[in-house]
Amino acid sequence: MSSKDGQPPSSPDAVTPPTVAPVTDVPPGARVHHFDELSERTQHALATASPAGTLDIDTTTSRLSRGDIVVFTDYVRVQ
Structure with missing residues (x-):
């Protein structure tokens, strides 16, 4: 813990909603998920992502993590 109030420093990943972006190739070692294997809630979030690609998901309860395909x-x- 590095903040003066004893709380852990905030992580940008914790406050910035994840986004999605099209890719043409899969990097080696990337985790790959097939859409139909995701929860209904995650499928809906992907299908209704904002034009900027922002996802309305809780990364603490979703199977998706930043960097996943x-x-x-x-x-x-x-992302």
């Missing part, structure tokens, strides 16, 4: 009709990376 999701396969549907295209590949998208969770």
Whole structure:
């Protein structure tokens, strides 16, 4: 803990919602998820992502993590 109030410093990943972006290739070692294997809630979040790619998901309860690849009709990376 490094803050003066004894709380852990905030992580940008904890406050910034994840986004998705199209990719054309899968980096070696990337975790790949198929859309139909994701929860209904996560599928809905991916299908209704904002034009900027922002996802409305809770990364603490979702199977998705930043850097993961999701396969549907295209590949998208969770950022």
